[in-house]
Amino acid sequence: MGKALMIQGTSSGAGKSLLALALCRIFSNLGYDVVTFKSQNMSLNSAPSIEGGEISRAQYLQALACKKKPSVKFNPILLKPEGGMRSQVVFMGKPIGSVSAKEYMLSKKEELFSKAMKVLDELLEKHDIVVIEGAGSPVEINLKDYDIANMRVAKHAKAKVILVTDIDRGGSFASIVGTMELLSEEERKLVMGFIFNKFRGDASLLKPGLDYLEQRYGKKVLGVIPYTEHKIPEEDSLTEFPKVKGELHIQIVKLPHISNFTDFEPLHWANGIDYVSNAEEIKGDVIIVPGSKNTVEDLLWMRENGIEDAILEAHKDGAFVIGVCGGFQMLGKKIIDEVESKRGKINGVGLLETKTFFARTKRTNHLKAQILWKPLGGMVVEGYEIRMGRSTSERHFSVIHEINGRPTFEYDGAIGERAFGTYLHGIFHNFDFTERFLNMLRAEKGLEPISVGRWSLEEEIERFAKIVEKSIDVDYILGKLGL
Incomplete structure (x- = not known):
C-alpha cells in the first residue's frame, strides 16, 4: 500500500x-x-x-x-x-x-x-x-x-x-x-x-x-x-494579470470568463503584455481575445461595454487582432449556441470569415499542426484543444496532422486581414513561432528584432x-x- x-x-x-x-x-x-x-x-x-x-x-x-x-x-x-x-x-x-x-x-x-x-x-x-x-x-x-x-x-x-x-x-x-x-x-x-x-x-x-x-x-x-x-504556470485563483508594456504594445482582453490565460505567458516574458477590461484602454499594436468558459456571454459583454467597437476601430488603424479558442469563435461572423449559453444565433465581431456552432461533446486533444498563414507558413507547432465549438472557414490558419500522436488531416482556425484565429491553446509556447511573429510586427514599426529566450518546462x-x-x-x- x-x-x-x-x-x-x-x-x-x-x-x-x-x-x-x-x-x-x-x-x-x-x-x-x-x-x-x-x-x-x-x-x-x-x-x-x-x-x-x-x-x-x-x-x-x-x-x-x-x-x-x-x-x-x-x-x-x-x-x-x-x-x-x-x-x-x-x-x-x-x-x-x-x-x-x-x-x-x-x-x-x-x-x-x-x-x-x-x-x-x-x-x-x-x-x-x-x-x-x-x-x-x-x-x-x-x-x-x-x-x-x-x-x-x-x-x-x-x-x-x-x-x-x-x-x-x-x-x-x-x-x-x-x-x-x-x-x-x-x-x-x-x-x-x-x-x-x-x-x-x-x-x-x-x-x-x-x-x-x-x-x-x-x-x-x-x-x-x-x-x-x-x-511554471501558476494556478489561476489569485493570479494577478500583468500590465507590463513593451516596445510592441500587446493587449489581451480580460474577459469575465477568461480561461487558459497561461497561453500568453511567453509574450509577457518576450515583450510585456497589458490586460485590458474597458474600451478606453484598447489601443495596442496587437489585440488578443483569449479563451472563454462562456463564449457568447463574453462576446455580449464586449459588445455592451464598447470593447468590440474599440477592437474594430483599432483594427482599422492597423492593429493586429488574434483570437484563441473562444476568442477565435468571437472574431468570426456568426455563432450558433444552443448548448453553452443557449442563446441561439449571435453575430460575431466579423473580422474572420467563420461560422461556429456548439456541439454537446467536448474535444480535448493534444495537437501538432502546420501553419498555412503565409508569413509563417510551413512552421510546425504543437498545442492542445479544449472546446465544444466547431468552426468552418475558407481560409484556414493551420492544418492539424497529428491528434494525440495519431496521424490525421483536418483544418484549424482562420485567417483574415491582419487577423487570425486558432483553437490551438499554447501556440505561443512554440518559441520559433512567437519570435517570428513578434519580429514581423516589430519590423513594421522599425524596431530591432528580438530573440525569444528558449526554455523547457521540464528544465x-x-x-x-x-x-x-x-x-x-x-x-x-x-x-x-x-x-
Whole structure:
C-alpha cells in the first residue's frame, strides 16, 4: 500500500500547487513511483489527459513532475465557473452538467466525493507515494462542513499533512497559528509540519517564530523556501494579470470568463503584455481575445461595454487582432449556441470569415499542426484543444496532422486581414513561432528584432524542485511516511 502525503495551505495562493509539484519531482528523482491527486479543483485553466478527458492544469503539470502521463485519475472533480454562481462539473474528464453552488452542495458533492475516494484508493494501491494537493484553506468556518478537498481527504487516506504558508504576503505566523487552532484535535494530529514559502531575506531571522511554532504544537518547521522566479504556470485563483508594456504594445482582453490565460505567458516574458477590461484602454499594436468558459456571454459583454467597437476601430488603424479558442469563435461572423449559453444565433465581431456552432461533446486533444498563414507558413507547432465549438472557414490558419500522436488531416482556425484565429491553446509556447511573429510586427514599426529566450518546462520543473529540495528536510518527510 502506498503512502499519502498531503499539502494543505493557510490560504489560497499559499503555494500548494508548486510545492506539490516540487515534491512529486523530488520523490520521483529518488526512485519512488509517485503520482499526484486533487479530489476537487476549481479552475478555468485546464489541459487534456491521456484518456482524452479534461483535468486542471495544476494536476497536469504535477503529473509531468511525477514523470507520468496526465490522467483524469489525478483530478477526478473539476469545477469550471460559468458565472451567475454556476459551474460546469467535470468528473473523470467528462462534463456531467452545470449546477449552482447550492445544487452542487446538496445533490452532487457527496456522491462525487465517494467516487473520488475510490480513485484515490486505487492510486494508493498501485504507487509508492501519492502527493495530494488540498484546496484553499482547510479551516474556513462557513465551508468546513462541506469541504471535500482537505481534511476529509487526509483522514480517508491516512495522509501526513504539510501546512504551507506564503510569508511574502505577511501574517504567515498568525495564519499558521489560526489554522492550527481551528483544526480539530484529530486533524491537528495529521499535521506533520510547516513550510514557509516565498521568503525574501535571511531565513535565520525567522528563528524566534519557528521555535515558537515547534514548541507550541510539537510540529517541525520543515523548511523555508526562498522567493523564486520561475516559468511554471501558476494556478489561476489569485493570479494577478500583468500590465507590463513593451516596445510592441500587446493587449489581451480580460474577459469575465477568461480561461487558459497561461497561453500568453511567453509574450509577457518576450515583450510585456497589458490586460485590458474597458474600451478606453484598447489601443495596442496587437489585440488578443483569449479563451472563454462562456463564449457568447463574453462576446455580449464586449459588445455592451464598447470593447468590440474599440477592437474594430483599432483594427482599422492597423492593429493586429488574434483570437484563441473562444476568442477565435468571437472574431468570426456568426455563432450558433444552443448548448453553452443557449442563446441561439449571435453575430460575431466579423473580422474572420467563420461560422461556429456548439456541439454537446467536448474535444480535448493534444495537437501538432502546420501553419498555412503565409508569413509563417510551413512552421510546425504543437498545442492542445479544449472546446465544444466547431468552426468552418475558407481560409484556414493551420492544418492539424497529428491528434494525440495519431496521424490525421483536418483544418484549424482562420485567417483574415491582419487577423487570425486558432483553437490551438499554447501556440505561443512554440518559441520559433512567437519570435517570428513578434519580429514581423516589430519590423513594421522599425524596431530591432528580438530573440525569444528558449526554455523547457521540464528544465523549469527540475530547477524549481532542486531549490525546494535544498530548502526543506526531505529525509524527515520520508521518515514520517515510513520510507
